[in-house]
Amino acid sequence: MTELTLSRAIGTGLRRALADDPKVVLLGEDIGKLGGVFRVTDGLQEEFGRDRVMDTPLAEAGILGTAVGLAFRGYRPVCEIQFDGFIYPAFDQIVAQVAKMHYRTAGSVTMPITVRVPYGGGIGAVEHHSESPEAYFTHTSGLRVVSCSNPQDAHTLIRQAIASDDPVLFFEPKRRYWVKGEVDEEFGQQTLAMGAARVAREGTDVTLVAYGPLVATALDAAGAASDDGISIEVIDLRSLSPIDFDTVEASVRKTGRLVITHEAQQFGGLGAEIAASITDRCFFSLEAAPARVTGFDVPYPPAKLEEHFLPDLDRLLDAVDRVLGRTNSLTGWKA
Amino acid sequence: MGDELVQLLTPRGERVPNHLYDPWIADLESEQLLRLYEDLVVVRRIDTEATALQRQGELGLWPPLLGQEAAQVGSARTLRSDDFVFSSYRENAVAYCRGVQLVDLARVWRGTASSGWNPYDVGMATPSIIIGAQTLHAVGYAIGCAKDGVDSVAIAYFGDGATSEGDTNEAMVFAASFHAPMIFFCQNNQWAISEPVSLQSGLPLAARAPGFGIPSLRVDGNDVLAVMAATRCALDRARTGGGPTFIEAVTYRMGPHTTSDDPGRYVDPAELERWAALDPIARMEGYLEGLGLLTGAAKASITSAADEVARRFRAGCLSLEDPEPLSVFDNVYSAPHSGLERQKSQYAAYLAGFEGGA
Ligand SMILES: Cc1ncc(C[n+]2csc(CCOP(=O)(O)OP(=O)(O)O)c2C)c(N)n1
Ligand SMILES: [Mg+2]
Numbered sequence: 001m002t003e004l005t006l007s008r009a010i011g012t013g014l015r016r017a018l019a020d021d022p023k024v025v026l027l028g029e030d031i032g033k034l035g036g037v038f039r040v041t042d043g044l045q046e047e048f049g050r051d052r053v054m055d056t057p058l059a060e061a062g063i064l065g066t067a068v069g070l071a072f073r074g075y076r077p078v079c080e081i082q083f084d085g086f087i088y089p090a091f092d093q094i095v096a097q098v099a100k101m102h103y104r105t106a107g108s109v110t111m112p113i114t115v116r117v118p119y120g121g122g123i124g125a126v127e128h129h130s131e132s133p134e135a136y137f138t139h140t141s142g143l144r145v146v147s148c149s150n151p152q153d154a155h156t157l158i159r160q161a162i163a164s165d166d167p168v169l170f171f172e173p174k175r176r177y178w179v180k181g182e183v184d185e186e187f188g189q190q191t192l193a194m195g196a197a198r199v200a201r202e203g204t205d206v207t208l209v210a211y212g213p214l215v216a217t218a219l220d221a222a223g224a225a226s227d228d229g230i231s232i233e234v235i236d237l238r239s240l241s242p243i244d245f246d247t248v249e250a251s252v253r254k255t256g257r258l259v260i261t262h263e264a265q266q267f268g269g270l271g272a273e274i275a276a277s278i279t280d281r282c283f284f285s286l287e288a289a290p291a292r293v294t295g296f297d298v299p300y301p302p303a304k305l306e307e308h309f310l311p312d313l314d315r316l317l318d319a320v321d322r323v324l325g326r327t328n329s330l331t332g333w334k335a
Numbered sequence: 336m337g338d339e340l341v342q343l344l345t346p347r348g349e350r351v352p353n354h355l356y357d358p359w360i361a362d363l364e365s366e367q368l369l370r371l372y373e374d375l376v377v378v379r380r381i382d383t384e385a386t387a388l389q390r391q392g393e394l395g396l397w398p399p400l401l402g403q404e405a406a407q408v409g410s411a412r413t414l415r416s417d418d419f420v421f422s423s424y425r426e427n428a429v430a431y432c433r434g435v436q437l438v439d440l441a442r443v444w445r446g447t448a449s450s451g452w453n454p455y456d457v458g459m460a461t462p463s464i465i466i467g468a469q470t471l472h473a474v475g476y477a478i479g480c481a482k483d484g485v486d487s488v489a490i491a492y493f494g495d496g497a498t499s500e501g502d503t504n505e506a507m508v509f510a511a512s513f514h515a516p517m518i519f520f521c522q523n524n525q526w527a528i529s530e531p532v533s534l535q536s537g538l539p540l541a542a543r544a545p546g547f548g549i550p551s552l553r554v555d556g557n558d559v560l561a562v563m564a565a566t567r568c569a570l571d572r573a574r575t576g577g578g579p580t581f582i583e584a585v586t587y588r589m590g591p592h593t594t595s596d597d598p599g600r601y602v603d604p605a606e607l608e609r610w611a612a613l614d615p616i617a618r619m620e621g622y623l624e625g626l627g628l629l630t631g632a633a634k635a636s637i638t639s640a641a642d643e644v645a646r647r648f649r650a651g652c653l654s655l656e657d658p659e660p661l662s663v664f665d666n667v668y669s670a671p672h673s674g675l676e677r678q679k680s681q682y683a684a685y686l687a688g689f690e691g692g693a
Contacts, residue, residue: 033601034529057499057535058466058527086465089501124395126424127449128464267674296678298667303395303446304657308682318685329685 001184007040007177009151010116013158014041014078016185018048021076024162026053027063028080028116037082038118038177060086064093067113068101076112078162083174084119085128091136098167099142110165114158119147120213120263121310122175124303131300132264137169138241138273145241146194147171149215151181153198153238160194168194171240173213197244199251203233206320207251209260209274211237214311218261221316230320240270248274249281256287257323261311266294291319340585341565342555346613348621359564365628371412371559372623373637375404375616378428380641381440381648385427388652389594394444398425402557402589405615406522407492408432409562410584413570414490419476420459421469422492425522429492433457437644438651447655467493467500470519474509477517477573486574489517496527498543499535507581511548516573518566519544519581522556524588525610529601544581556584557615560622587613660686 004012017024026041032055035042045053056063060081067077081087087094094115101111121130138145144166148154154172161168200215201222210218215236222232233251237243252258258278260271271292278290293311301309321328343351343360363371382400389397400407403425411432414420422429427440430451439451443462450461463469473491480487497503498521510517523540525532536543544551550572554565562584569580587610591598623629664679 029527030529032529035600037528037595055530055534058496058530059499059501061501062499088465124446126396126443126446126464266678296663296682297675298664299449301663302443302449302658305660305663308660308663315685329688330681332684333688 001182003180004151004155004183005177006148006151006154006173006179006181007038009155009181009183010158010172011040011042011044012183012185013155014044015047017078017159017162018044018052021162023074024052024076024078025070026078026080027056027067029056029058029063029082031055031080036080038174040116040172041080060088060090061093064090064098064113064115068093068097068111071111071113072109076114076162078114078116080116082118083129084117084131084133087115087117087133094137094143094167094169095140099140102166103142111167112162112165113167114161114164114170115168116158116170116172118174118177119171120173120175121300121306122213124306126303127300130306132262132295134169134171134240135264135269138270143167143169143241144194144239145169145171146239147173147212148238149173149176149200149210149212149236150179151183152187153236155183155185156188156192157194157238159189164194171212175213176216179216195239195242195244197238197247198236199233199247200236201232201234203231203255205231205255206257206259206323207233207235207248207255208316208320209235209237209248209258211240211262214261214263217311217313218316221313221320224313225317225320230324232320243274243277245277245281248278252278253282253285256285258286258290259293259316259319259323260290261293261316263295263310265297266292267297269294288323288325291323293319340553340555341561342558343560343564344558344618344622346557346618348618348623348625350622356561356564356568359567360560363560365626368623368626369628369633371408371563372616372619372629373640374408374412374428374432375559375619376637377641377644378404378408378431379616380645381431381437382427384645384648385441385444386590386594388441388649389444393652394441395446396593396595397444398593399590400425400428402587402610402615403522403524404428405559405619406556406562406584406586409559410490410520410566410582413563413566414458415487416458417485417487418458418570419473419487419489420492421473421476421489422459422462423466423469423494423497424462424464425494426462426492430457430459430462433459435459436651437648438654440648441652441655445652445655447658467497467502467506469493470497470503470506471509473517474506474513474515477510477515477579478513481514481516486516488570488573489515490520491517492520492522494527495521495523495525495532495535495540496530497521498540504547507544507547507549510579514576514578516576517579518569518573519549519579520566521581521583522586523583524586526588526592526602528592528596529598539583541581541583549579549581551581551583553583553585556586557613557618559615559619586615
């Protein structure tokens with residue numbers, strides 16, 4: 001066990017993958033000498049050479065298209081997209097090529113490609129540097145999508161993603177890169193399914209489903225609610241496609257109430273998918289309609305407005321009040 | 336057109352005769368030469384002030400243009416007000432030359448707005464952070480000008496790194512195919528964050544354009560006169576039905592990529608020193624001194640004018656207040672949208688609960 005930041009935990013996962021499998025190659029902009037703009041790949045080019053850790057020309061479609069060809073040739077490319085908002089030039093290659101290749105070739109060609117994407121807001125950045133595009137990819141059949149919330153999961157999940165024969169979109173919560181935690185390099189490698197959710201805090205009154213950067217916010221909200229005598233169970237999804245609905249359902253059967261949160265915009269997002277699926281699975285256990293706390297349906301705003309876009313502790317607790325039938329912003333605050 | 340670098344001023348400021356490009360700047364009088372110099376000094380001063388403001392926490396980020404003053408001023412000062420600029424984030428000197436208000440230069444980087452100005456007020460689009468995207472916009476705008484029968488020109492500013500993006504290459508295909516009246520103005524500042532230009536291209540960047548059917552030239556981007564001559568020549572071609580031109584302005588990014596970057600990790604100090612000796616302002620200074628135009632008094636008055644601009648820029652920046660919370664819902668659509676209206680009124684009700692410290 002060593003204490004690492006979330007970004008170092010991904011870096012050590014990449015290092016292990018490069019060391020364990022000569023077919024693993026890293027591609028991306030500024031990932032070599034600079035070590036990536038977030039330093040996740042720091043030192044890897046020095047250790048494994050330019051053939052394994054490749055600074056690419058500035059072209060995201062180029063990175064993903066080249067990864068497809070490398071995968072055809074038996075390699076396991078790990079692509080870094082510098083920021084969430086820069087994945088769109090690669091969208092065509094990911095959605096029309098990477099996602100469908102196994103299906104199109106009747107299973108003869110696998111695409112063990114990992115696409116690492118620093119994502120989400122809360123860092124006061126300029127345009128295109130704070131987005132949460134995960135729903136575009138969970139909507140795309142053929143892709144697996146995961147997001148980590150802590151150093152241990154970051155390490156475990158990146159290695160599982162690289163080992164997966166399916167393409168994996170790996171969303172890294174950039175505002176939590178500097179969070180520290182104990183990391184056991186062997187934890188979960190053999191036993192834990194990549195798609196398994198985690199009960200991050202047990203509770204009995206409300207189930208609060210989160211992933212990536214908002215797991216910490218959800219845990220803070222649960223802590224604050226407990227001072228008020230409300231017991232919140234926090235579930236960290238980890239995998240966004242597939243979703244471990246068994247774990248969510250078991251929790252909702254116990255609590256009868258569901259709140260889902262993500263930074264991404266609400267309309268057509270994962271919150272809708274989870275609310276519909278859980279309603280379908282255990283309608284009669286629900287005491288209230290599931291509530292969503294998400295980014296609003298607007299483009300990610302300028303930095304000085306992001307606190308009015310991002311879900312925070314107070315907005316989560318307001319939704320908790322709503323599903324509990326307590327006074328909340330929709331009923332009017334004055335009791 | 337060729338591979339050699341168009342240069343009208345040596346690094347020491349001696350005038351090099353050039354029969355092809357001299358005619359394009361033959362009309363410049365002392366007064367205009369001095370004004371060009373003043374522009375160079377002023378935009379550098381704004382840039383240093385912005386970097387200082389970022390260090391003091393007043394701007395979230397700033398992409399310094401240090402070293403690229405001549406490339407930006409020399410090209411932007413040739414444009415007419417009815418021409419249109421599609422730029423990337425580093426072209427703050429271009430914006431200044433277009434008449435963007437000082438306070439408006441600060442908005443995006445302070446995080447109070449997504450766009451600093453109305454593009455139609457100054458003939459310059461909101462800078463594109465998505466690398467290369469704006470090159471296609473310039474093509475479309477130029478095609479529109481030609482369709483309208485006017486001789487306005489569109490100019491796309493982009494970097495060496497941007498030449499690798501699909502959009503930039505598609506822009507060249509479209510511009511050539513539709514004979515678009517435009518200029519591809521590439522500032523080759525040798526770096527795309529930590530990646531040297533050699534990673535993007537084995538050939539000089541200007542050598543690519545002819546393959547698309549677009550004439551090109553390489554100009555010394557630290558020579559404001561050469562940049563001006565080259566841009567005027569390309570503008571004239573575009574205005575008279577000659578189609579697009581690709582200009583590679585060879586320059587150098589003297590500072591970090593942005594205030595968040597640490598070039599110490601990848602830039603060789605010797606390279607920085609070599610380029611420091613080619614400074615665009617020192618060169619123009621040498622030239623004007625040689626002509627006897629830049630006396631001590633003239634220089635002092637330009638310096639104090641630049642300081643005054645920097646003072647106004649700072650004051651403008653500090654005057655920018657945080658936007659109203661509910662403005663987060665503004666301008667998403669041009670007409671009301673029922674789903675968004677509902678979110679807005681619910682959020683308004685939510686915020687109301689905090690009034691009076693709830
Ligand atoms: C599509 C896209 N990919 C990646 C980035 C991240 N990024 C921002 S600036 C930059 C380098 C650009 O280099 P260049 O085109 O030479 O312009 P310069 O910064 O040197 O002015 C990169 C990779 C981006 N903004 N957009
Ligand atoms: Mg560059």
